[in-house]
Amino acid sequence: MIQSVLKVVKILNSETHPAQISLGLCFSVVVAFTPKFSLHNVVILFLILFFRINLSAFLLGGILFTGVGALLDPLFHRIGLAVLTAPSLERLWTGFYNATMWRVQEFNNTVVMGSLLSAVVLFVPLYFLFNALVRYYRKAVYAHVQKLKIVQAIKGNDLYRRYQSLKDWGGLA
Amino acid sequence: MSARKDKAADAARPRKRSRAVRWQGILVFLVLCALAAGLWLLFVDTYAERTVERTGTAVVGAKVELDKADVSLSPLGITLLGLQVTNPDAPMTNAVEVGRIAFHMDGPNALRRKVIIEEMSVENVRLNTPRKTSGAVSGTEGPTPLERLAELPSFVIPNVQEAFAKEKADLRSLKLLAGAAADVEAMRTRWEARVKELQAAADVEKYQERYEALRAKAGKVSVGGLVGGAKDIAALRKEVRADIQTVTDAKKAFAVDLGALRKAADDAPAAVKADARRIVDKYSLTPEGLGNISRLLFGPKIEGQVRSALRWNERLSPFLERVKEKVKGKEVVKPLRARGRDVRFREDKPLPDFLARLAKVSISLPQGDFAGRIENLTSEQDVLGRPLKFSFSAEKLKGLRSAAFEGTFDRTDPAARKDGLSLRLRGYEARNVKLVESATLPVSLGEGLADLDVRATLENGALTARITAGLRSARLVVGQGEARPGLAGRVDEAVRKALAGVTGLSLTAEISGTPDALDLRIRSDVDDVLRAAVGSLVRDQLAGFENDIRAAIDREAAGPLERIGSGIKGLDAVGLGLDGLDKRLADLLRKWK
Numbered sequence A: 001m002i003q004s005v006l007k008v009v010k011i012l013n014s015e016t017h018p019a020q021i022s023l024g025l026c027f028s029v030v031v032a033f034t035p036k037f038s039l040h041n042v043v044i045l046f047l048i049l050f051f052r053i054n055l056s057a058f059l060l061g062g063i064l065f066t067g068v069g070a071l072l073d074p075l076f077h078r079i080g081l082a083v084l085t086a087p088s089l090e091r092l093w094t095g096f097y098n099a100t101m102w103r104v105q106e107f108n109n110t111v112v113m114g115s116l117l118s119a120v121v122l123f124v125p126l127y128f129l130f131n132a133l134v135r136y137y138r139k140a141v142y143a144h145v146q147k148l149k150i151v152q153a154i155k156g157n158d159l160y161r162r163y164q165s166l167k168d169w170g171g172l173a
Numbered sequence B: 001m002s003a004r005k006d007k008a009a010d011a012a013r014p015r016k017r018s019r020a021v022r023w024q025g026i027l028v029f030l031v032l033c034a035l036a037a038g039l040w041l042l043f044v045d046t047y048a049e050r051t052v053e054r055t056g057t058a059v060v061g062a063k064v065e066l067d068k069a070d071v072s073l074s075p076l077g078i079t080l081l082g083l084q085v086t087n088p089d090a091p092m093t094n095a096v097e098v099g100r101i102a103f104h105m106d107g108p109n110a111l112r113r114k115v116i117i118e119e120m121s122v123e124n125v126r127l128n129t130p131r132k133t134s135g136a137v138s139g140t141e142g143p144t145p146l147e148r149l150a151e152l153p154s155f156v157i158p159n160v161q162e163a164f165a166k167e168k169a170d171l172r173s174l175k176l177l178a179g180a181a182a183d184v185e186a187m188r189t190r191w192e193a194r195v196k197e198l199q200a201a202a203d204v205e206k207y208q209e210r211y212e213a214l215r216a217k218a219g220k221v222s223v224g225g226l227v228g229g230a231k232d233i234a235a236l237r238k239e240v241r242a243d244i245q246t247v248t249d250a251k252k253a254f255a256v257d258l259g260a261l262r263k264a265a266d267d268a269p270a271a272v273k274a275d276a277r278r279i280v281d282k283y284s285l286t287p288e289g290l291g292n293i294s295r296l297l298f299g300p301k302i303e304g305q306v307r308s309a310l311r312w313n314e315r316l317s318p319f320l321e322r323v324k325e326k327v328k329g330k331e332v333v334k335p336l337r338a339r340g341r342d343v344r345f346r347e348d349k350p351l352p353d354f355l356a357r358l359a360k361v362s363i364s365l366p367q368g369d370f371a372g373r374i375e376n377l378t379s380e381q382d383v384l385g386r387p388l389k390f391s392f393s394a395e396k397l398k399g400l401r402s403a404a405f406e407g408t409f410d411r412t413d414p415a416a417r418k419d420g421l422s423l424r425l426r427g428y429e430a431r432n433v434k435l436v437e438s439a440t441l442p443v444s445l446g447e448g449l450a451d452l453d454v455r456a457t458l459e460n461g462a463l464t465a466r467i468t469a470g471l472r473s474a475r476l477v478v479g480q481g482e483a484r485p486g487l488a489g490r491v492d493e494a495v496r497k498a499l500a501g502v503t504g505l506s507l508t509a510e511i512s513g514t515p516d517a518l519d520l521r522i523r524s525d526v527d528d529v530l531r532a533a534v535g536s537l538v539r540d541q542l543a544g545f546e547n548d549i550r551a552a553i554d555r556e557a558a559g560p561l562e563r564i565g566s567g568i569k570g571l572d573a574v575g576l577g578l579d580g581l582d583k584r585l586a587d588l589l590r591k592w593k
Helices: A002-013 A018-033 A039-050 A055-071 A073-084 A087-097 A100-105 A110-147 A149-155 A158-165 B002-012 B024-060 B107-111 B145-149 B160-170 B172-201 B204-218 B223-283 B293-320 B486-500 B526-592
Strands: B064-073 B076-087 B090-105 B115-130 B324-327 B330-333 B354-365 B368-377 B388-397 B400-410 B418-436 B443-459 B462-478 B505-514 B517-524
Touching (some): A018 A055, A039 A100, A100 B107, A110 A149, B172 B526, B293 B443, B293 B505, B486 B526
Antiparallel strands (some): B064 B076, B076 B090, B324 B330, B368 B388
């Protein structure tokens, strides 16, 4: 738990561009909301590794949002069912249904469709929200946080010092 | 020279690092993919094994175990070794044990999540093998159908007290009398109140006083007094006539009520007699019952087999017909393992999610090996448009000359399910087959050579089946159960002797109806043997049994009958009250003329 908190603080305090952190968190939302063994998650993994997106933010976001995704499954099922049974989209889905790639993606499963659609729709607003939050934190909160006794205490902790020594383990970013 | 200088300068300059991409990420991605593929290859067999066990256990309702699963990628296929499916009704027994199942799948269709198998090999199938440990899973407790079958009534005659105690609650005569006895009290209270009410409304003395007053007024010498008095007297007469009509109507209603009670009391002896006859017909070996002794002898066994077959048919249903729901006109199915629902769309080339076009099966029984084939094994016959067919046969088995078993499960139209089965056994050496598990007269087939033909159709839940069997060189064994005194014991003895002499028989059974209400008609030449042997005894015992039952019902009916009798006496007084009122009102009118 302490390590997770420290990790968040560390990422926020780092020199990493806010967009890299936000993208990492947004992609983690997609992966966390949708079933893990899906074709689109392989694509996301490639994007995360290929582009300079913050890996620590992605991994941490994945852990944080997975629980939320599981709780929202009934809602995703209803959204997916509504979308997949919409008469106006029937031709599109029929086309997909007859293409092997989309069948591998399991687009016709209500939870897959509902969760993926929700994650994609939330992607852009969340990107701007996370961006704004990181900037706000760095500008307004960072100095106050540094002065907090608890932060001072944590910084003086053995565990923190050990963490500092292993800070490069955070990934490629 | 200058170009070489520029090149050297370029090489010396630090390469500009891209801020958007990291090329080494591709390498990491490839390594991760290779790692995932390696792990998949390493664990896919275990994963397949666990999947078969978990899914199978969920579907069967008892443990399904697998020794080993082997998944091959080229060609794409699976081999399952040592599959054990526990019988949910007998957790220490495997309903089916399969040595090896092997098949190859169509690769492109597998990517579309469709398992399409051209030919499947199912080897070394064994039935009802013992288990080392219990295969029960929680939630499958309760008596098995065979245990419940043992609770069926036997054909022996119970004593009067037992029969009466069992039937008492359903006796029409007792229900009729109890109802009438309860009514009589309420009726008496109601009619006594009504008579009082009528007597108060039509008070004869008051009418007389009013009449005399009007007469006195009319006697005064004046034209107006004469005319007015005559009018009033006429009105008074009209009032009394109306009261007489009300009393007459009440008498009619009373007569109906009293008639119903008297009828109940009068009908009681006939109802008691009818109930006694019904119990006798049900429990004793009447001459008509003797004609159906085959049903009592072979019925439980046949019914047990039929119900077992129907139960397996029901259990197999999810494999034969996948549950589909419709949402906004679209077909929606529950995936076996994933979350949510899969919505189906029109396919260019429709295929079921699972299809084994041909499964070649070899079954090893203690009697010998059966070979068979199953065609179109799928849970979506409506998509495939073809029914599942199976056929098995064997010859020169131990204790069986030949056997052929074939059938069809037709669910191509889910609204018109039709399953058919045909079984043909020749030269079956039956030994120690229990026919009747009665405490007093257990009957079993010691030995015999049987030929059996079964044809059955289950169409939309309605069963039609015909079983014909011939038994030669037979020896029926009638066990020495607990001896019963009197006539019942003599009947038992006569049945025992008659059955012991039976050496051959033919039997025809017709079964129809739904699984909840099976109608079983069995005819066999054993009927004639038993009719001759115990007919006279049955006729003798019939009279005594019926008289005893009637006496028992009479004793139970005596209380209600007595209450009805005293109630009727009380109501007679009510009737007299109504008659008296009617008479006095009529006398009044006569007096005023």
